Amino acid sequence: xxxxxxxxxxxxxxxxxxxxxxxxxxxxxxxxxxxxxxxxxxxxxxxxxxxxxxxxxxxxxxxxxxxxxxxxxxxxxxxxxxxxxxxxxxxxxxxxxxxxxxxxxxxxxxxxxxxxxxxxxxxxxxxxxxxxxxxxxxxxxxxxxxxxxxxxxxxxxxxxxxxxxxxxxxxxxxxxxxxxxxxxxxxxx
Amino acid sequence: xxxxxxxxxxxxxxxxxxxxxxxxxxxxxxxxxxxxxxxxxxxxxxxxxxxxxxxxxxxxxxxxxxxxxxxxxxxxxxxxxxxxxxxxxxxxxxxxxxxxxxxxxxxxxxxxxxxxxxxxxxxxxxxxxxxxxxxxxxxxxxxxxxxxxxxxxxxxxxxxxxxxxxxxxxxxxxxxxxxxxxxxxxxxxxxxxxxxxxxxxxxxxxxxxxxxxxxxxxxxxxxxxxxxxxxxxxxxxxxxxxxxxxxxxxxxxxxxxxxxxxxxxxxxxxxxxxxxxxxxxxxxxxxxxxxxxxxxxxxxxxxxxxxxxxxxxxxxxxxxxxxx
Numbered sequence: 001x002x003x004x005x006x007x008x009x010x011x012x013x014x015x016x017x018x019x020x021x022x023x024x025x026x027x028x029x030x031x032x033x034x035x036x037x038x039x040x041x042x043x044x045x046x047x048x049x050x051x052x053x054x055x056x057x058x059x060x061x062x063x064x065x066x067x068x069x070x071x072x073x074x075x076x077x078x079x080x081x082x083x084x085x086x087x088x089x090x091x092x093x094x095x096x097x098x099x100x101x102x103x104x105x106x107x108x109x110x111x112x113x114x115x116x117x118x119x120x121x122x123x124x125x126x127x128x129x130x131x132x133x134x135x136x137x138x139x140x141x142x143x144x145x146x147x148x149x150x151x152x153x154x155x156x157x158x159x160x161x162x163x164x165x166x167x168x169x170x171x172x173x174x175x176x177x178x179x180x181x182x183x184x185x186x187x188x189x
Numbered sequence: 190x191x192x193x194x195x196x197x198x199x200x201x202x203x204x205x206x207x208x209x210x211x212x213x214x215x216x217x218x219x220x221x222x223x224x225x226x227x228x229x230x231x232x233x234x235x236x237x238x239x240x241x242x243x244x245x246x247x248x249x250x251x252x253x254x255x256x257x258x259x260x261x262x263x264x265x266x267x268x269x270x271x272x273x274x275x276x277x278x279x280x281x282x283x284x285x286x287x288x289x290x291x292x293x294x295x296x297x298x299x300x301x302x303x304x305x306x307x308x309x310x311x312x313x314x315x316x317x318x319x320x321x322x323x324x325x326x327x328x329x330x331x332x333x334x335x336x337x338x339x340x341x342x343x344x345x346x347x348x349x350x351x352x353x354x355x356x357x358x359x360x361x362x363x364x365x366x367x368x369x370x371x372x373x374x375x376x377x378x379x380x381x382x383x384x385x386x387x388x389x390x391x392x393x394x395x396x397x398x399x400x401x402x403x404x405x406x407x408x409x410x411x412x413x414x415x416x417x418x419x420x421x422x423x424x425x426x427x428x429x430x431x432x433x434x435x436x437x438x439x440x441x442x443x444x445x446x447x448x449x450x451x452x453x454x455x456x457x458x459x460x461x462x463x464x465x466x467x468x469x470x471x472x473x474x475x476x477x478x479x480x481x482x483x484x485x486x487x488x489x490x491x492x493x494x495x496x497x498x499x500x501x502x503x504x505x506x507x508x509x510x511x512x513x
Contacts, residue, residue: 007289029292033425033435033488034407035242035381037290055363055371055386057378058289 002064006039006056014046014067017054021046021065021118029058046116047123049101065118069126072115074107082107082125084115095122103127105160106178127178132187133157135164135172142166151183200503200512209493209505212325216282216302216489219321225278225304230267232284233258236468238266239453240409241460242381244288246297259465260286263486264303265410266471269439272305272482273474280304282489293501294431297510300489307482311422311438314483315399318426318434322397322492329495330428332396339403339420346391347383351404352419359383377406389427398427409449411437426487429495436485443475 009027022043031037037058044051072084081094099122106127116124138154154164164183175187237245237259250256264281285301319334343351359379366387392398401424408421422438454464493505503509
């Protein structure tokens with residue numbers, strides 16, 4: 001079984017911790033001049049998203065986690081799972097609600113997402129940074145209000161609700177930053 | 190290659206490098222003023238430190254005889270040979286090498302300032318270190334230096350007497366301060382972890398703090414305390430949240446020194462580390478006679494960090510190891 005020594009620790013390294021795949025966020029080397037060295041590590045559990053801290057005696061080794069980020073095309077949702085396809089091998093995987101999490105609201109068919117696979121099973125889905133979605137539900141647009149501030153909620157085709165300027169109408173296409181959930185502007189197809 | 194062509198620039202600013210040069214100049218001026226001789230000793234030698242927690246870089250012998258040589262982790266043993274040969278007070282500014290020490294406060298190649306004073310006991314050595322650091326760090330130290338024993342530091346800042354505490358007690362203290370558990374460790378390992386992660390951050394940052402009388406088990410080259418043989422005549426200096434210096438009233442007893450080196454080699458073998466040839470040159474010098482003296486080593490890069498307010502060692506090095 002592959003393993004890493006604390007000397008190889010760096011941010012982004014994927015290791016197993018208490019049975020779950022984790023990613024190292026921060027690694028701090030600490031050592032009194034004449035004393036034992038330690039690594040104080042901040043780790044994100046890739047299944048739960050929770051961040052934990054752990055201290056290792058330097059020189060210890062930990063089991064490596066077989067975690068790969070893969071670009072995949074989102075195909076459809078069958079009511080239980082979200083299906084993705086590798087654009088070159090056409091291999092398909094199905095991700096459940098636990099692994100898709102909040103990303104579900106940004107998933108539009110045919111968009112390319114990053115699917116995180118652990119032992120070939122999806123454990124997380126990251127949507128593209130920017131998506132273009134159609135507004136399906138919002139209050140009627142206020143004419144001539146393009147310059148003034150103010151906003152209103154708008155429901156998009158994927159179910160996401162974003163704050164948009166008052167002049168937008170149902171049927172408009174908008175561009176959204178999925179990392180912040182912010183409206184970026186109107187879009188043409 | 191692309192990565193390298195984008196990262197050719199120094200990790201320190203040119204302004205910091207100027208400041209560093211000034212500090213080197215003032216360091217040398219301090220020792221000229223005090224009549225301490227500058228010396229240079231070899232960076233590569235045929236034997237190395239046996240201390241458990243110091244890891245020497247290996248180099249191939251140039252004689253093609255398969256012998257392993259070592260980059261020094263400190264110039265201490267060679268400088269003591271000079272002292273035994275009658276050099277009088279000496280200091281050295283040199284690069285030293287410690288394998289696998291890399292982080293925001295560690296670079297595997299770093300600069301050490303080390304000096305020895307004949308006839309100085311631990312107190313007079315600490316006074317000189319205080320005078321030196323106060324002169325080099327004007328404005329950074331707003332309060333006068335504080336002196337506290339290692340045991341008292343645990344009592345005051347970790348609320349436990351380290352000589353009474355069990356490993357469970359020490360685990361609990363670490364857990365209370367950091368919310369973390371660590372797999373089973375020896376008492377010595379716990380002392381190191383608590384010192385660096387609980388006590389050191391709690392020490393006042395605006396003054397020099399001298400922590401004195403470390404446990405005998407953590408002082409390979411120091412004399413034991415005359416009144417309490419659990420303790421050694423070893424001190425460390427902390428400032429601005431950094432471990433800055435380590436000093437000893439030096440052990441001069443050759444038999445005792447040989448016993449400690451053998452004990453360290455046993456510890457190394459128990460830890461699965463390779464044994465290291467005993468430095469017979471050093472022990473012969475002690476047998477000939479090391480004059481009564483105290484010595485101290487200061488991490489010069491950390492001194493530059495304090496003087497410039499940088500909190501990453503790479504920012505005070507022309508090129509950190511990653512870019513070297």
